[in-house]
Amino acid sequence: MSEATTHDAHDHHDHGPAKGLMRWVTTTNHKDIGTLYLLFSLLMFFIGGAMAMVIRAELFEPGMQVVNPHFFNQMTTNHALIMIFGAVMPAFVGLANWLIPMMIGAPDMALPRMNNWSFWILPFAFTMMLSTIFMDGGAPAAGWTIYPPLVLQTGDAFPFMIFAIHMMGISSVMGAINVIATILNMRAPGMTLMKMPLFVWTWLITAYLLIAVMPVLAGAVTMLLTDKYFGTSFFTAAGGGDPVMYQHIFWFFGHPEVYILILPAFGIVSQIIPTFARKPLFGYSSMVYASASIAFLSFIVWAHHMFTVGMPVAGELFFMYATMLIAVPTGVKVFNWVSTMWKGSMTFETPMLFALGFVVLFTIGGFSGLMLAIAPSDFQYHDTYFVVAHFHYVLVTGAIFAIMGAAYYWLPKWTGHMYNETLGKWHFWLSTITVNILFFPQHFLGLAGMPRRIPDYSVQFAEFNMISSIGGFAFGLSQLLFAYIVISTIRGGAKATDKVWDGAEGLEWTLSSPPPYHSFSEAPEVK
Amino acid sequence: MSQNKSVWLHRALLGGAMLLGAGGAVAEYGLNMTQGVTEVSGEVYRLHMLIFYICCAIAVVVFGAMFYSIWKHRKSVGAQAANFHESTTVEIIWTIVPFAILISMAIPATKALINLEDTSDPDMTIKVTGYQWMWHYDYADEGVSFFSRLDEKSNAARQMNSGIDPASVEDYLLNVDNRLVLPAGKKVRFLITANDVIHSWWVPSLGWKKDAIPGYINEAWTKVEQPGVYRGQCAELCGKDHGFMPIVVEVMEQGAYDAWVAAQKATAQNDSPVATVVAAAN
Numbered sequence: 074m075s076e077a078t079t080h081d082a083h084d085h086h087d088h089g090p091a092k093g094l095m096r097w098v099t100t101t102n103h104k105d106i107g108t109l110y111l112l113f114s115l116l117m118f119f120i121g122g123a124m125a126m127v128i129r130a131e132l133f134e135p136g137m138q139v140v141n142p143h144f145f146n147q148m149t150t151n152h153a154l155i156m157i158f159g160a161v162m163p164a165f166v167g168l169a170n171w172l173i174p175m176m177i178g179a180p181d182m183a184l185p186r187m188n189n190w191s192f193w194i195l196p197f198a199f200t201m202m203l204s205t206i207f208m209d210g211g212a213p214a215a216g217w218t219i220y221p222p223l224v225l226q227t228g229d230a231f232p233f234m235i236f237a238i239h240m241m242g243i244s245s246v247m248g249a250i251n252v253i254a255t256i257l258n259m260r261a262p263g264m265t266l267m268k269m270p271l272f273v274w275t276w277l278i279t280a281y282l283l284i285a286v287m288p289v290l291a292g293a294v295t296m297l298l299t300d301k302y303f304g305t306s307f308f309t310a311a312g313g314g315d316p317v318m319y320q321h322i323f324w325f326f327g328h329p330e331v332y333i334l335i336l337p338a339f340g341i342v343s344q345i346i347p348t349f350a351r352k353p354l355f356g357y358s359s360m361v362y363a364s365a366s367i368a369f370l371s372f373i374v375w376a377h378h379m380f381t382v383g384m385p386v387a388g389e390l391f392f393m394y395a396t397m398l399i400a401v402p403t404g405v406k407v408f409n410w411v412s413t414m415w416k417g418s419m420t421f422e423t424p425m426l427f428a429l430g431f432v433v434l435f436t437i438g439g440f441s442g443l444m445l446a447i448a449p450s451d452f453q454y455h456d457t458y459f460v461v462a463h464f465h466y467v468l469v470t471g472a473i474f475a476i477m478g479a480a481y482y483w484l485p486k487w488t489g490h491m492y493n494e495t496l497g498k499w500h501f502w503l504s505t506i507t508v509n510i511l512f513f514p515q516h517f518l519g520l521a522g523m524p525r526r527i528p529d530y531s532v533q534f535a536e537f538n539m540i541s542s543i544g545g546f547a548f549g550l551s552q553l554l555f556a557y558i559v560i561s562t563i564r565g566g567a568k569a570t571d572k573v574w575d576g577a578e579g580l581e582w583t584l585s586s587p588p589p590y591h592s593f594s595e596a597p598e599v600k
Numbered sequence: 601m602s603q604n605k606s607v608w609l610h611r612a613l614l615g616g617a618m619l620l621g622a623g624g625a626v627a628e629y630g631l632n633m634t635q636g637v638t639e640v641s642g643e644v645y646r647l648h649m650l651i652f653y654i655c656c657a658i659a660v661v662v663f664g665a666m667f668y669s670i671w672k673h674r675k676s677v678g679a680q681a682a683n684f685h686e687s688t689t690v691e692i693i694w695t696i697v698p699f700a701i702l703i704s705m706a707i708p709a710t711k712a713l714i715n716l717e718d719t720s721d722p723d724m725t726i727k728v729t730g731y732q733w734m735w736h737y738d739y740a741d742e743g744v745s746f747f748s749r750l751d752e753k754s755n756a757a758r759q760m761n762s763g764i765d766p767a768s769v770e771d772y773l774l775n776v777d778n779r780l781v782l783p784a785g786k787k788v789r790f791l792i793t794a795n796d797v798i799h800s801w802w803v804p805s806l807g808w809k810k811d812a813i814p815g816y817i818n819e820a821w822t823k824v825e826q827p828g829v830y831r832g833q834c835a836e837l838c839g840k841d842h843g844f845m846p847i848v849v850e851v852m853e854q855g856a857y858d859a860w861v862a863a864q865k866a867t868a869q870n871d872s873p874v875a876t877v878v879a880a881a882n
Contacts (some may be wrong), residue, residue, distance in 0.1 A: 135766035135767070135773075136757065136762065136764075136766045137759065137760045137761070137762070141760055141840075142841060142842075142843065142844075143840040146837070146839075146840060146842075214839075216837045220798060220837075222797045222798070223797040223798065223839060226839065310813075310815020310816075311815070314815075315815065316798060316813055316814060317813060317816065351675070352682060352685070353683070354685065355684070355685050355686065356685070356686055356687075356691055357685065357686070359686075381808075381810055382813065382818075383792075383811060383813070383818035383819070386713065386714060386717045389713060390710060390713065393709065393710075393713070394706060397705065397706060398702070400702060401695060401699055405691070405694060408662070411662060411666045411669065412690070414666060414669045414670065414673065415669045415673065416669075416673055416684070417673050417679070417681050417682070418675045418679045418680055418681040419669075419670065420674070420675045420676070429666075429670070432666065433663060436659070436662065436663075440655040440658070440659065443651065443705075444651050444652065444655065447647060447648075447651055447705065448709065449643070449647055449709055449713045450644055450648045450651065450709075452716065452807065452809055452810075453644055453648070453807065453808070453809070455800075455809060456800060456802075456809070456835040457835070517631045520630070520631065520632050520633040521630030521631065521632070521634075522634070522833075524802070524833050524834070524835045526842060527842060527843030529758055529766075529773060530773065530843070531771070531772055531773045532766050532767050533630055534630075
């Protein structure tokens with residue numbers, strides 16, 4: 074398109090958004106779509122959280138009081154599916170939408186119409202997923218890993234669940250394609266790959282992981298569908314199939330998925346810590362290489378989720394060694410963050426508190442991860458509350474703490490308003506204390522022999538379950554404060570400066586707060 | 601380090617980490633993995649503690665540096681930011697040192713794993729089959745087989761709002777009608793499978809769990825020297841009553857075991873096998 078036509082087309086528009094509801098339905102703007110993703114994710118966080126409250130209420134004391142065992146299993150299954158696919162992943166895509174164009178000096182995402190579509194699939198997918206609770210036979214109850222043969226016993230909900238997963242997968246893959254196209258094609262002049270902010274780097278790697286593994290999940294669940302309705306027996310032993318093959322395929326998706334849920338969090342923390350330490354990130358290039366190594370290793374460790382299925386010793390040894398290796402690049406990242414703080418000039422605003430909370434608590438989750446990698450010990454840990462404690466440390470105090478830190482860090486930029494710092498600090502401390510009361514005792518429960526996914530337990534586990542439940546209710550309530558802070562910051566508050574934080578570096582801070590509707594209509598010069 | 605000292609040390613570490621001051625009741629509440637009653641479970645326990653201590657040591661160094669920095673390098677105490685941001689030497693060191701630590705973990709782990717998986721030369725074999733929601737044990741050499749289900753008292757108490765206090769039920773949810781009986785000091789091989797969905801056979805005191813998968817026959821073994829009763833549960837989600845299919849293993853001296861086998865055979869001759877299966881399925 075020639076220079077003249079561009080000018081003609083643009084002269085008659087004010088570049089502002091359309092008015093009313095249709096703005097949100099038809100939007101192709103990366104900021105609007107980012108906002109939709111983030112608000113959707115917040116809603117799902119509360120729905121998934123409500124399910125967790127049901128779980129903790131039933132486990133408050135021994136005996137069955139609140140829900141029946143089948144409904145309990147529906148809650149554990151849907152809590153996980155909603156938190157993973159509905160809360161954490163859309164939150165990261167929302168952050169990518171808002172931030173990647175602003176960080177690389179682009180006006181918008183590369184594929185804006187697809188962007189609209191990839192968001193608008195999600196409300197339908199999750200409405201369908203949640204509606205299964207009211208169907209004959211209830212919602213899926215075979216765990217989020219939906220292992221056959223058990224999952225084939227699901228009632229009417231079964232095909233709806235499969236279709237919902239397909240839609241979530243399509244949405245993720247389209248989001249990932251958009252991220253890659255944007256990063257590889259729309260960087261401002263001078264923004265070389267090795268100058269990109271770490272959040273952009275980790276998202277680029279995450280996007281490749283998504284494209285690689287979401288189709289694998291789609292394949293696995295489609296085989297489940299044909300096993301149930303079309304007479305195939307991919308996973309049915311009686312028909313010559315193999316239930317363990319499903320687990321191999323699922324975890325070939327599932328383990329990279331774990332890093333899809335944490336790599337963008339690494340990126341966020343790598344943005345926040347240098348700002349508040351007032352010192353550049355230590356070891357930028359080693360951070361990039363470490364992220365890439367983690368992504369590569371994630372493809373060759375899947376069977377550590379399956380040590381107890383009866384693999385040959387050689388297989389167990391391979392997956393044990395490969396899994397242990399992940400500790401090296403992950404360790405490099407933690408050391409780099411600590412070195413970034415070292416001899417800095419630190420202040421502790423809410424985003425920094427969440428980033429520091431992330432470093433400590435994620436590392437604790439990493440330690441239990443290393444313990445789980447040791448195959449002989451895993452024969453004891455596997456499928457116990459020790460595993461539950463482990464993945465909630467890496468996902469709640471890891472991924473979700475990073476997302477909340479990101480929300481506090483960039484909310485002033487997005488809205489033009491400062492959030493209430495006192496309330497933000499209250500939210501951090503309440504969350505940090507209660508999340509540890511919630512999940513730390515679960516390590517003890519698992520080691521003492523409590524299996525996961527049980528609705529009732531032997532009385533020896535009563536005390537720690539009660540402590541954990543109290544922590545759970547308090548953590549859940551604390552998150553209402555987060556919703557209040559976010560909404561009140563959107564509605565008003567002290568005016569934020571363009572730079573917001575005095576140690577902030579990067580292109581997004583050169584824009585006004587809130588930024589113009591099309592981020593960079595002229596590409597900035599990057600030195 | 602002596603055994604007692606190490607037990608004291610880990611209790612102190614774990615107890616210190618506890619958020620509530622449960623203090624003296626540590627053993628009662630079960631904070632840590634059991635040492636179990638077999639050579640294998642002891643080995644797994646020691647491996648677990650080794651990795652745990654290594655993690656604690658790394659945590660002290662990393663978090664120590666971090667909190668020192670948070671304390672000393674604050675703007676509010678007048679810290680000026682330095683500007684260093686890379687050091688190839690440091691990066692190489694903190695790649696190689698963790699790698700070396702990992703190798704020191706991998707060696708004992710490999711030994712333990714190979715021992716755990718060595719099911720050769722068993723003295724006897726028992727076939728374990730998982731059902732929704734009970735276990736079936738088959739002593740192939742003796743012609744003895746039976747189902748093992750949650751005991752009546754637990755089953756009554758675990759019903760929705762049963763009004764029965766679980767604390768009043770002995771071994772609530774960890775008791776069965778028919779125990780799996782093993783002779784002490786014999787290497788027992790288990791052949792583990794399932795009839796409907798995947799289950800997992802787990803008795804913590806034996807030191808391992810193994811999935812029971814339809815169409816697969818998994819192998820595992822144990823050798824318990826100490827007579828006693830050891831309890832466990834199904835460890836793989838297998839449907840609504842997954843939490844209600846416990847495992848109880850009773851280890852007897854050889855003489856008592858032989859008498860038990862004889863008694864089982866006598867009962868089996870009185871009841872026809874069909875009747876036993878039908879009764880069990882109810």
